[in-house]
Amino acid sequence: MKTNQLKFGVYLSYVSIFVTNITNLILTPFIVRNLGQSEYGLYMLIGAMIGYIAVLDFGLGNTTIRYIAKYRAEEDREGQENFLAITSIIYMIISFIIIIVGVLMFLNLDTIFSNSLTTHEIEIAEVMFGILIINLALTLPMKSFTGIITAYEKFILPRAITIARILVRAMVILILLSLGYKAIAIVLVDAILNILIMIFTLVYVFLTLKVKIRLHTFSKSLFKEILSYSSLVFVSVVVDQIYWRIGHLVLGVFSSTKVVGIFAIGMTMGQYFIAFSTAISGVFLPKITKMVVNKASGEQLTDLLIKTGRLQFLVLGLVVSGFVLFGDKFIFLWVGAGYESSWIIALIVMIPLTIVLTQTIGISILQAKNMHGFRAITYLCISVINMFISIYLAHIYGAIGVAFGTTLSLILGNIIAMNVYYHYKVGLNIPRFFKELFNGLLIAFILSLSLGLIILMISDNSWMALIIQCVIYLIIYVSVMWRLGMNNYEKELLVNEFIQAKRKLPQQG
Template identity: 45%
Template sequence: MNQLKTGALLNYATIFLTNVIGLLMTPFILSYLGKDDYGIFITIGALVGTISLFDFGLNNTVVRFVAKYRAENDKKGEENFLATVMLIYLFISIIVIASGLIFYQYIDGYFTKMSVDQLRTAKSMFIILIFNLAIGLPGQAYTGICYGYESFIFPKTLNIIKYVLRSLSVVGLLVLGGNAIGLVIVDTIFNMLLIGITMFFVFKKLKVKIKIHELSKRFVTEIFSYSTWVFLFALVGIFQWKAGHWVLGKISVAGVLAVYGIGITLGTYYGAFSTAVSSVFLPRATQMSVSKSSGEELTDMMIKIGRISFLVLMYILGGFLFFGRQFVTLWVGGELGEDGSYQSWLIALMIMVAYTLPLVQGFGNSILEAQSKLRFKAILYLSFMILGTALGAYFAIDYGAVGMMTGTVISWLIVQNVMNFYYHKVIKINIPRFFKMLFNKSLLAVLISFAIAYLINFIPGYSWINFVAKCVIYSVVFFTVIYSLGMWKYEQQLVITAFKPVLNFVRRNG
């Protein structure tokens, strides 16, 4: 149990560190590399990240099957499974290298808007990252083994240490005159060190053995039958977050890639909150599914969770809507320019708006997972993400990075409306009642808060101090209005319970 609790805590610590350090490192890297090289850096990373799909979801499969064999106390089965997976990974690494070498031949013809020097940088980075990926994919299996053994503390702690040391190394490298190629070399070195240390832990501490006992077609089929849907959702993620880089890399100059990448970065921070919140409710959804809770009972739970998520998200969205442009300008405006920072803010805002409804209805996804009904969602999302990429490519011809994101956002909005129909008809969640209760009291309070935030934005000044002052005033106004006008009684009680330790401390020391 200590492993589970500490592992969960380390998971949230990782999310916090990733977001905070990411916010600090992005303008630093951008200022040293420049807009063009930074655009190349993130775009080549996105292209190589696409090739990582050859993992086929095997990492998640390792976790599941190792846990299964441990529960059955089948050491021979575990050894045989791991040996089979490693052979599959060896084949995958060969495919990764072969695919990388083939695409390498066409880089010049693909990135037609890049200069000769930029192409040279892109090709060097691509080769290094392909090598990194060929090693990294099978290396991930060792972290999966740790999770299958419910040994969470070591790999998660190691990952935090790696992230901090990697960030410090990047700072040192750039200060000493390093470039984008140096950054991917640093990433490769840390990746190899992480894999090596994890392997030592797996073999020496966990006493894991990898040995082939038999190799049957049925066994390989069983492995891939589980990983197929994991792979499909990974493919959806590729079209959501990386496909825009493919398109813009073909038709735009490197600077546009930087603008798009910054917008995506900010938008995915909002999405990270979605994953952190919705995943917490999977056990509750599973319990309700096992006990065969009615559609109205599921609706009640979705309303309770959705309202809390909605109020928190409206706080974040309102702050970014009214003060986000000032933040982005202060954050990276010196490197991107006024128009570039505005477009990055707009892209991030579009992502946040489109992501809000899926996040508010995150419990619905937990129900689908608990009831093993993810197939419809996976096929629906993949179909419309492909359509959104094609639509974005059309808009990008005239509107660049913003046009690219417009196509993706349109597909998101269509998908979520279809999912609401599915929730209502198949899962039996009362969607009309959900929205009616979601907006009960809360919508008026949010609109009042947004109106006041609009007025706060007229406070003169454009410095960091001015930005922080606006955010503090907005926070006080938002939470006061929401608590007074927008919350139900039980929600107010949740707030009181959450802050009770703080209030008691103030009383004792006041």
């Protein structure tokens, strides 16, 4: 059963990615055209601000996964109940802090954006900000309950809920925008859906999984241990916010909402790209935690890193090479003229991400080993540098300059510093990882991209021409990878596992 949960959890993750991308392909241009470039930029700007407040979760969501998986491996029911009671107390404190911080920021929005937003834009921003802050204070503690479900290795239901939420959200927003509603309506839809999912998650955890929250004894040592572990995860989350959202704020303060909109489209492509890697790595933390508890060797963990890394590269390579070839045409057809720079911004970020995202399992290994402190500190230092570089480059090169600041941070922090740490401190065999990662795949990738240049001879700027180009390139990519890139394990996985999953899917339902 656990094997099926893991397997179908990965499959449903990719279904979720597919549904998310398809709905966003339809929804985003509809939102952009109905809101206009300025209000769309404003919507993304306020979302970025809320993202920074959301980090007050302090990483407790991931902390819950790690500790619950640990308590379950040790069959310590009382320890699990006590842990959840203590985290509940922490979450109540966090929700109170969110309200205080939110009120302070709400009262100063006009001052923060006095040089870049109009009076009307500030009024809209205040309404959206107020709704999102209240929603965040109510629903942020639900990360703990989502973590419980993941730690119990119940991957199917939460991903099914995610898919349902995506579809319902898209349909409601399409209807509301068609009736003339604007950005505030989108924010309200998101808030209501979050509350509904919160209620469902609570019911599932308490009634189906029969999880209990009970304070047997208030352990100061456990309290400190939780804060120590989660604070390092918290720093990592802050760094991620700086990586992916600092540009919105910098451009919102020093430029205009139109420029924010252009930058947001480019960074949205990078976020879609990231989702392809987290679909696999997101379900492996409980398994890795058990491996660590059972004293798995560095070479065994390296084997897992290689297997998942190669699978991730197969998918990521297709996406990034396809975007190199057809990304500019896609963005033009998708959101229209005026967003030409978004393609460049996306490429600047996506190319180094291709390497970074093959190692997302490494983050789970660090969390399982409780060794993520170096990553948190390193990323924090690099992200602060990124912030100052982005501010400087924003004045000279605008949105593209901010994207370069992000890329520089990715290379210095994620690729160089972390691989040194993985190899010498964590015990992962990084030279063997890169050797086996690129064995066959790199040559196949370069050849596929080179052959794809021929397809650009189809110069018609229409959806039909783009679809034909993508289908032809998909055939080329899969054929070359199958012939030159993939090993026997990957071929068997794509053939045998797919067939078995297809047969078992009706039984699972």
